[in-house]
Amino acid sequence: MSEFTVRRAVAEDSKRLTRLVRSSRAYRVDYGAMVEGYQVGGAYIEHHPVFVAVDAGDRVLGFYALLLDEAELDLAFVADSAQGLGIGRLLMEHMTGQARAAGLTAVRVVAHPPAEEFYLRTGAVRTGTVPAAGRIHWDRPELRYDIA
16 A cells, blocks of 8 residues: 555645545435535635545545544545555544544444445444434444544
């Protein structure tokens, strides 16, 4: 994975991150309502720890956002073209390192249902289910990364 690096996102990344979210295959058809019109704004990026995985040409391959006050992984996406390259694992390892450095003991994840298996493979444990509410018409798995 040495050809990939993780860096702090900047407000100028907003359009690229928004495009990555809205174009994700994982959110087509049944789950489209979840990302319809979604925007990763510059103010959000500046206010929260948002990190991007990039290649040597600074092409965004994935990103995550960690909400420190809530001890929650708010967003985590890997570009469709970068699936299977270890980017997601790289980002989750980075996220747990950031959480540890911030003094968190655990990080909550409310997952997109098809992503549950990924979170389990990268060390999260299932803690429950978040019931459907609002625009989200399906139950979502709730997980937790324990930070050693």
